[in-house]
Amino acid sequence: MNKRKLSFWEIWNMSFGFLGIQFGFALQGGFMSRIFQTLGAEIDDIPIMWIAAPLTGLLVQPIIGYLSDRTWSPRWGRRRPYFLIGAVLSSIALFFVPYSSALWMAAGFLWILDASINISMEPFRALVADKLPDSQRSYGFVIQTLIIGIGTFVASNLPWMVSQLGVSDAAPSGVVPMSVKVAFAIGAFVFLVSIFYTVFTTTEYPPEDMEEFEKEKQKKNSFISDIIGNIGSMPLTMKKLGLVQFFSWFAFFTMWGLTNPALTEHVFKTPAPIESNYDMDVVESAEKFQVANTAFQKSSNEVGSYMGIYGLSSMAFALILAFYTSKRRINRKLVHLFSLILGGIGFISMYFVPSPIWLILSFTLVGFAWGSILSMPYAMLSSSVDPKKMGVIMGIFNMFIVVPQVIAAVGGINFTYKLLGEETINAMIVAGISLIIAGFCNLLITNKDAITYNPKEI
Numbered sequence: 330m331n332k333r334k335l336s337f338w339e340i341w342n343m344s345f346g347f348l349g350i351q352f353g354f355a356l357q358g359g360f361m362s363r364i365f366q367t368l369g370a371e372i373d374d375i376p377i378m379w380i381a382a383p384l385t386g387l388l389v390q391p392i393i394g395y396l397s398d399r400t401w402s403p404r405w406g407r408r409r410p411y412f413l414i415g416a417v418l419s420s421i422a423l424f425f426v427p428y429s430s431a432l433w434m435a436a437g438f439l440w441i442l443d444a445s446i447n448i449s450m451e452p453f454r455a456l457v458a459d460k461l462p463d464s465q466r467s468y469g470f471v472i473q474t475l476i477i478g479i480g481t482f483v484a485s486n487l488p489w490m491v492s493q494l495g496v497s498d499a500a501p502s503g504v505v506p507m508s509v510k511v512a513f514a515i516g517a518f519v520f521l522v523s524i525f526y527t528v529f530t531t532t533e534y535p536p537e538d539m540e541e542f543e544k545e546k547q548k549k550n551s552f553i554s555d556i557i558g559n560i561g562s563m564p565l566t567m568k569k570l571g572l573v574q575f576f577s578w579f580a581f582f583t584m585w586g587l588t589n590p591a592l593t594e595h596v597f598k599t600p601a602p603i604e605s606n607y608d609m610d611v612v613e614s615a616e617k618f619q620v621a622n623t624a625f626q627k628s629s630n631e632v633g634s635y636m637g638i639y640g641l642s643s644m645a646f647a648l649i650l651a652f653y654t655s656k657r658r659i660n661r662k663l664v665h666l667f668s669l670i671l672g673g674i675g676f677i678s679m680y681f682v683p684s685p686i687w688l689i690l691s692f693t694l695v696g697f698a699w700g701s702i703l704s705m706p707y708a709m710l711s712s713s714v715d716p717k718k719m720g721v722i723m724g725i726f727n728m729f730i731v732v733p734q735v736i737a738a739v740g741g742i743n744f745t746y747k748l749l750g751e752e753t754i755n756a757m758i759v760a761g762i763s764l765i766i767a768g769f770c771n772l773l774i775t776n777k778d779a780i781t782y783n784p785k786e787i
Contacts, residue, residue, distance in 0.1 A: 332462040332534070337472070342530040343460060344473045346412055347453055349523035351480030352516040353419050353446045355640065357382070358585035359485045359633045360509060361426075361439055366601040367505050367626075368432050372590045372753055376742045378432070379586050381440035383734030389447040394725070397452045406533030408452035408459070415449030416524035423517040427505040449524060457707075459534060470704040474647035477703055478696070481640020484519075487512035489630040498626040502604050502618065506626050563725065566776040570706050571729035573774075576767035577669060577702050579733040580676065580760040583742050584695070587756040589632050595754035596685050597628035635688040642696025647704065660781050662771045665705040669768030672698020676761030680754050698764055709774065 335343075362375050370378060393411055400407050422442035429435035457469040492498050492508040500506040594600040602621035608614040646668070653659060675694025682688055710726055733741075742756055749755040 332460065334462060334465055335460065335469075339531075340461070340465070340469050340472045341476075343456060343527060344453070344469070344476050345530075346416075346449070346524040346527035347473050347476045348480045349416065349520035350419075350446060350450050350453070351477045351640075352484040352519045352523075353423055353442065355481045355484035355637075356423065356487070356513055356516045357439065357442060357446075359589075359636050360488065360512075360629075361435070362586055362589045363626075363629045363633075364427060364429065364435050364505055364509070365432065366590065367500075368429065368435055368503055369604065370432055372587070373743055375590070376586045376738045376740075378436050379439070379582070380735060380738035381436055382443040383582070383731040383738065385440055385444040385447060387728055387731040387735070389444050393448055393452065394455065397455060401536055403535075405528075406531075408456045408533065409528045409531070411452045412449050412524050412528055415445050415447070416521050418445035419449060420517040420521045421445075423513050423520060427510045427513045429505070430503070456531075456533070470708045471647045471650045474650075474700050474703040475644055478640045478642075478644025478647055478700065481699075482637040482644065483640075484512075484516055485637030485640060486634045487515055489634045491515075492627070492630055498630065499619070499623045500626070502609070502622065508626075508630070566774060567710060567726060569770075569773045570710055571726070573665070573669075573767050573770045574706060574726075574729035575733045576763045576770060577698070578730045579737050579741065580673070580763040580767070581699070581702070582734040582737045583746075583756050583760040583763070584636075584676070586737070586742060587746075587753055588636060589629055591753040591757055592632045592635075592679065592685075592688070593625060593628045595752065596679070596682060596688065597631065599624040599628040601625045631685065635685070635692055638689055638692035639696035639699050642693040643700030643703070644696075646697050646700035650700075650704070658781050661705045661709050662774050662781075665701045665709075666768045666771040668697045668701035668705075669764050669771070672696075673761040673764035673768065676757045676764060678761075679757040709776075 361379070365375055365378050366372075397408050397411050400410060402410065405413075419442060422438055422445055426435065426438040426442060429438055453473070457473065461469045488508050491511045496508045496511050498506045498508050590601065599621070602618050602625065604618065607618040609618065650659070650664075671694045675691045675696075675698070678691045678694070679688065682691060706726075742759070745759045746753070746756040749758060
C-alpha cells in the first residue's frame with residue numbers, strides 16, 4: 330500500500346494519546362515505590378512488588394498486538410478500540426491506587442494499572458507503522474517520544490506542584506499523603522482525555538486486501554500457537570535489538586524501583602522512617618516519627634521532580650531529532666549507541682553528586698537515553714518486519730522489555746547492587762553499567778535498512 334506522507338499535526342494527533350499513557354507510566358514509575366515505602370515495605374522487598382508490571386506486559390502485549398492485527402471496524406478502525414478500553418481501565422486504577430491501605434492492595438492495583446496501560450500502549454506503536462510510509466517512521470516515533478517527554482516531565486512534577494499549591498504532604502503512618510492522591514487523580518483525568526483526543530482525531534487505513542484479511546481471521550489456529558510461531562521466526566535484527574533492549578530495560582526498571590529510596594537516603598539524607606524504631610505510644614517519639622516521615626515525603630516530591638528532568642531532556646532530544654529526521658537521514662544505530670552511553674554516565678554520576686541540584690545534570694543525561702529508547706529501536710524494527718504482522722511483532726518485541734524487568738524484580742537488582750555494597754545508591758551504578766553495555770550491543774546490528782533510512786529516496 331502506498332501511504333501518503335502525513336503532516337506534523339496529523340502525526341501529533343495520532344500520537345497525542347501517549348501523553349496520557351506517559352502520565353500513567355510516570356506516576357507509576359516515580360511514585361509507586363514511595364507508596365510501597367509509606368505502607369511499610371522494606372527496600373529489598375520493593376523490586377519483587379514491582380514484578381506485576383513486567384509480568385503483565387509479558388502476557389498482555391503480544392495478545393493485544395495479535396488481536397488488534399485481526400480487528401477492523403469501519404467506524405473505530407483496528408487499534409483505536411484497544412486505546413479506549415485501556416484508557417478507561419487505567420484511569421480507574423490510577424485514581425484508586427494511592428488510596429491503598431495495605432501492601433497487597435497497592436501491588437494489586439499496580440497489576441491492574443500496568444495491564445490497562447499495556448492495552449493502550451502496544452497498539453500505539455503499531456499505529457505509527459500502520460499509518461506512516463517508511464520515510465517517516467523515524468520521524469513518527471520521534472514525535473511520540475516528544476509527547477512522552479512532555480508527559481513524563483509534567484506528571485513527575487505533579488505531587489510537588491500540588492504540594493506547592495498548599496495540599497498537605499503530611500499523613501499518619503501508613504497513609505499516602507493527599508498531595509499524591511490529588512496528583513494521581515489529575516493523571517487519571519489526563520489519561521482519559523488524551524486518549525479520547527487521538528481516537529476522535531485519527532483515522533486508520535483498512536486492510537489492503539479485505540478478502541484475504543477476512544480469510545486470515547477465520548483461520549482456526551490459536552493465537553498462542555500463532556504467537557509462538559512468530560517468536561520462532563523472528564528476524565535476526567529483532568534478536569539483536571532484543572539484546573540491546575534487555576540491558577536498557579534492566580537499567581530503567583532499576584531506576585523506577587529504587588531511585589526514590591536511593592536518592593532520599595544518599596542525596597537528601599531523609600530516608601523513610603521505620604515505625605518499629607519509634608515508640609508510637611510516647612508523644613515525643615510519635616512526633617519525631619511524624620517529622621521524619623514528612624521530611625521523607627517532601628524529599629520524595631523533589632526526587633519525583635528531578636526524575637521529571639529526564640522527560641524534559643528526552644523531549645529536547647526528540648525535538649532535535651524530529652527536525653533533523655524530517656529532511657535528512659540518520660544512523661539509528663550510532664544515535665542509539667551514544668545516547669545509551671550518555672544515560673549510563675548519568676546514572677553513575679548520581680553516586681557522586683555533591684548536592685541535589687546536580688541531579689539535574691544526571692537526569693538530563695538519562696533523558697538522552699530514554700528519548701532514544703522510545704524511538705530508535707522501534708524505527709529500526711519497523712523497517713525489518715512484515716507490515717501485516719506489525720501488531721503482534723511489536724507485542725513480541727516488547728517481551729524483550731519485560732524479561733529483564735522480571736529478572737531484575739526476582740532478585741537481579743538486589744544481587745547485583747549488593748556486589749558493590751549495602752547502600753541502595755549502588756543500584757544506580759548498576760543501572761549505569763547496564764545502560765553502557767546496552768549501548769555497545771548496538772554494534773551487533775548490521776541490517777542496512779534498520780540502521781538508516783533516507784527520506785529523499787522515497
